[in-house]
């Protein structure tokens with residue numbers, strides 16, 4: 013019996029023990045398949061568009077017809093370079109395509125073209141927060157490969173079919189070290205990676221359509237023990253399922269061990285209906301795939317000049333942008349993080365500030381009113397929000413200069429959101445929401461209120477703060493919400509002596 017050293021073992025030594033679950037430490041590593049957003053496939057000119065009639069986007073190359081040869085799509089390589097630059101990885105000057113041999117009906121060639129010994133992206137890391145704790149997960153690699161087709165099981169006619177539209181869609185498989193120590197950390201990692209690939213525009217991130225699929229490798233061990241045997245949960249295509257599946261898997265493994273059973277290495281599927289993971293097959297070893305370099309494709313060479321060109325087109329990354337927001341706008345880290353959750357959010361925020369809004373108020377509105385409404389309406393995103401960033405900016409300016417109260421501003425916002433009017437000032441005018449800043453008019457209202465609320469006056473003089481607030485409320489009501497609250501306060505105080 014030969015002892016095969018686990019290559020991850022060494023890397024794990026000297027790392028702090030993670031939080032324990034029933035006395036066990038949880039170890040998680042991720043393999044993520046990101047579909048690259050090229051118009052055509054990785055080795056053919058067929059379209060990659062989602063949702064076409066089955067087999068209408070499968071070219072002779074994708075069908076593996078004899079005599080066809082793969083030709084590398086430069087756009088896929090460029091996207092791999094972008095990921096490497098974003099994650100601080102090494103971009104291999106020369107990498108090699110290999111054949112991964114296995115039989116499955118959705119794989120007409122009988123092998124998948126992938127990268128094995130020399131992947132295009134090597135090392136790097138993803139940094140993110142779990143709550144307010146900073147974490148870094150190291151990457152092993154990211155390699156280019158082709159997607160397989162899809163088996164469609166048509167239960168209602170009792171038949172299965174093969175759709176090869178997806179065959180040959182470019183994928184980047186992004187593999188981490190087993191660095192994660194809890195479900196929360198794993199989900200936070202996946203969210204951060206998702207944010208990065210969509211941010212740099214290499215993947216549309218649509219999890220429902222399978223553009224971003226995560227496999228979670230999970231094991232448990234007693235603290236200080238060698239790594240336990242892992243099981244790999246395949247194809248987690250929503251963050252919610254990811255959390256449920258990993259939580260279930262951890263509990264299941266601990267239960268097995270507590271009952272005296274060993275964990276067998278396996279590939280498992282998560283069933284959202286039962287909330288359980290189920291073994292699909294025992295895990296193949298690399299040897300089963302009989303990897304060898306693909307003779308149909310030359311090694312992939314990437315010149316330093318190409319990397320420099322790509323670097324010049326890279327957008328500012330979310331973390332750098334969040335740090336800049338804290339510096340430039342004096343925002344708390346929490347706000348800066350939320351505003352950089354997507355390029356669209358950042359664009360919206362910056363446009364509102366450019367329209368004159370105070371950065372903190374713009375941030376509050378985006379987190380508050382806007383987030384609430386976007387959550388309620390699935391078809392809307394901040395990109396196509398009915399209130400534009402410019403409108404929000406102008407509205408915030410009108411709060412700042414005392415034209416409208418916060419309450420009135422919300423009414424203006426409602427009106428804009430439902431499409432009543434488009435110019436902030438015109439809506440304020442039309443709805444009669446201008447704040448009463450005219451001291452004379454206010455004094456008149458206050459005198460009326462004081463004349464009719466002797467009880468509150470007496471209580472206030474007897475030292476009851478609440479009575480003062482009641483008076484402010486009366487004045488606001490009498491002004492139909494249009495009085496400037498700060499001014500009301502000041503005038504009331506002076507009148508009550």
Ligand code: ADP
Pocket residue numbers: 020039040041042043187188189190191229230231239240241242298
């Ligand atoms: P394969 O390609 O056969 O799935 P790898 O050795 O490349 O296997 O590892 C795949 C993933 O499994 C990596 O993300 C790695 O971090 C993770 N992993 C390896 N060992 C463990 C372990 N004991 N527990 C949890 N995850 C692990």
Ligand code: MG
Pocket residue numbers: 043227244
């Ligand atoms: Mg794997």
